[in-house]
Amino acid sequence: MDIEVLILAQLMQGPKHGYEIKKNIIFVMSNSKIINNNTLYPKLKQFEERGLVNSKLELQERRPNRYVYSITSLGQETFHRCLTDFTIETIKSDDEWSIRLAYYELLDNATRQKLLTFRKTYMEEKITHLEQLSSVVGNGRDQIYSQELYFYTHSLIEREIELIQEMAHKLENK
Incomplete structure (x- = not known):
């Protein structure tokens, strides 16, 4: 950061x-x-x-x-x-994402769009990775918490994607 x-x-x-x-x-x-x-x-x-x-x-x-x-x-x-x-690699960092959200109003619309697109792409990659990880880890005896962790992490990522979509929608309607 x-x-x-x-x-x-x-x-x-x-x-x-x-x-x-x-x-x-x-x-x-x-x-x-x-x-x-x-x-x-x-x-x-x-x-x-x-x-x-x-x-x-x-x-x-x-x-x-x-x-x-x-x-x-x-x-x-x-x-x-x-x-x-910033790059998509930069925006993968939660701290870098948070900084730009904190000063979102100072960004012009094109930069806002780029920011939201990059972060949404990253969140979609995280969902894909999580689903692949879930199929690899499975529900073995030694992974008692894997299902809870999967649902918790998945819901956090989905909520962030929803937030990004709401922000993008507001941006389009300006």
Whole structure:
């Protein structure tokens, strides 16, 4: 997953200090392992060197001073490029799919259509694979849970396909 998109997305909402960026990314992605200080601060420094963000030292009483980061116009362009630059392989990642869904409203209709098509294709491949796996695993004595796992996984995939179809239908009727 491209952590750059997540960091820049936070700054698209306005200036933030590092801890706030990290806290929001963890909240949005529901994953505390996705980012840490050893990832965030070097990336922010790199962004500043590349002209994607600016930093401003904020003086605080009775606390350590901190930097507040804001996105530049080049950073905004980079964010949009990262968001819209994907392949079917990229969209197979649940995190990458989730990021693009989180910022779906920022995508143009052609990019939305491409995103939905790629993910639907992948979900259909998963259904096919699941059905093939089911026929290989079968209902042997040692696979007591395989049938429950099959139905659970199948229902999740079907629900995602339904969601994609609903989104595609809305897109067609715009």
